[in-house]
Amino acid sequence: MNERRPDYDPGAAYCRPAAMTYDVIDKDRPTAEWIERLSQRFPVEREIDRVLRRKLELRPGPSFGGANLERLVEGVRALIATIHSGDFSIVDPHWLTGGASKLQMAFTLDWIPPDGSPSLTRLVLRMEPAASVCETSRLREHQMLSLFEGIVPVPKAYWVDPDATFLPYPALIYGFSEGVTKPSRSTSNVTGLGINLGIELRERLTPHFLSQLALIHKAPIDHPALTAFDKPDTPYRAAEWALNWWERVWEEDAGEDIPLMRFAAGWMRHNLPRADRHSIIHADYRTGNFLFDEESARITAWLDWELAHIGDRHEDLAWTMSPAFGHYSEGGDFLTCGLLPETQFLARYEEASGLPAIPATLHFYRVLSAYKAIVIVLGAGFRNARNGKSHQDVLLVWLMGLAYPLLEELRSRLEEAI
Template sequence: MTNDTLLDTGSLRLREIRETDDTQRDSPDASFVERMRERFPTEAEYDRMLTRKAESRADARQAPSTLEELRAALDAFLDVHVEGPHRVDDMRWLSGGASKLQVAFSLEWNDPLEGQTTSQLVLRMEPQESLNATSRIREFEIINALGEHLPVPRAYWVDDAADFFPQPTLIYALAYGVSKPRAVEGRPTGVGSAFDAELRAELGPQFTAHLAKLHALDAESLDLPSFDLPRVGTTDTALWQLNRARRVWEEDRGEELPLWEVAANWLERNAPELDRVSLLHGDYRTGNYLFDEDDRQITTWLDWERGHLGDRHRDLAWATLPTFGTPSEDGKTLLVSGLVPYDEFISEYERLSGLYVDPARLRYYRILNTFQLIASTLGSASRVIRLGRSHQDVLLAWLEGVVYSLGEELRTSILEEN
């Protein structure tokens, strides 16, 4: 057998292996799912969500839910969960968001806390398969835990097992405000929104103060039963987050990416120990809060689906990612989330929280965050689009375009001197 024949045979075998793996990712069997669980141990609730996602992937493609179908499901849900007469009106789709279906409605009912009233509510439901496999029960718990500490919407009910709705669903209060100045052109998911200097001066301090307050809370005293508690002095939280991203990539990817393996090995070798447990938002940036444009106050923090207990540097690194920032008018300074100069953000956060920001851990989580974004955009988004399992195919396709800048950011970050 000639060398050329050997090469041809080897290439054919490699292609067969890749095609088999890709088929497994389109329709994972029990052995594939169990192999992923064993290779990449993570938090129990994330494991449940990722397992549910994999086990459901072989299900037949569902037609998008109509308002009429959701109205019927909502009526059935409320008949069980609301005492006395009640009526739903004004159901309408809400725009925005890269991964969840959201419907606003009004509910006339006897609220146990407020008496007879009309509440403006939002039904927040998973599509058949989301860009991010996250937990509605954890989102419900974290919003309720923070009601006395930060501006968050009141969470009313959760259908975690999808007993009434087509997919797991959270119902919470409709929040008011805007995610960007009305005069500014909108950007998908709020990334890259521009604010003038006057508005930055009002919103920036609130943006920093809210994160400082969140991280300074005694996280272990909060009622968060579905959250795993990492141990101080261990690498639990870093490895849980790393393994979650690695599992997402291995279950969703459609191609090889050598840089990914280099980054995964670096992240595993350099996982930092936890010095203090904080409650994290997980996606803390412009686009995930609303503000009143008249009084310039942040009215609500939304999208707590990635919230977890862990290292504060994870949120800090996320908020300061260049991907989510904008340059100052002179182009010389990165404005964190379009609001605050980087150095000012870090120093003010330390002053308000009383917590030290470690540059080494900040760098680690910046690399891990970029790693996670690549898993979502190049891995999950590609497969969800191809299988036609989301209502946001156009947006998810747009997100794939940021992979190249993320890859370069990942490469240069790893090569930086410690």
């Protein structure tokens, strides 16, 4: 495995098990002292720290009480009016379905944009519920969409309400993108799991899928627009921040102590990989998170940039290769994201990007990917469903059932490394 980082201190406070146990911490009413201890024990980027602190500070508050379209339209109107000086009207607001994490409302804006030409612009409001299964920053998502416009297909970013000044919860507004997430005759599980594109679409979409991942990983990380992002300051920091993020969420949200999760966190802490370069990471790059045109087999938009950060490209590769997102081919080969067998997927990624897929680093992030998925469904998903904080309570409870095959994946990945 990777050489242990030279500054690693196994006695450091953030490496030790929590001093408080599950039976004495009321996670539904976290104290300011406990929130501070978690922040100190699991250092992450400043904006991520702010978002996670906010989540815990608001947790004792009311559960999700539904979102009224009229109230959202009023908030959107107030937000736009602070930025756009001309007349405008909001037409045909309606809910968008899909996704386990965010509320989404589509509408048409009748306005005269800065270019001076009257326009009917289709837009989407993306907003958190009372608590999200992935607690993230709308400001970071807005900045990432702005950065990648013209590099890979993304919705155009318009406005952001990062602190819920105008809307009930933090929100952003971006352009509506045409396309579908799966073939019209295909079926899939919730959140895009196990989409079968079919042989023809698979072959036509694969080059775009790989070339656009390569473009993301080779994009500049020092763009001045990325004010809400911190860059890793050592070769080990990317892995450390990623592990801290998800171990912290597990400590914040989990309802039971699972020894395998503590063992996995300890193993990762002792085997942090050295990044050979830093890249922008989408962090949820997979089928189900892009729209495409069925006729042309052209990807029209990459969605769900909420987890994006600056890190190690192997984190994206490992997440994309998760068994949850793939399926077996007609010939019996398991296909990464329903596209290619793993060895072919990695070879074609290396060809498209000119960057190597380092086996030991990739293995670390495959362990982390399984760990992260468990945190999301059995930690955050459990806590939000239990407290009634989401519009998707039933779905979150259903997703909890995925934790057990994920725990088996985590166990097998760890066994490979020991």
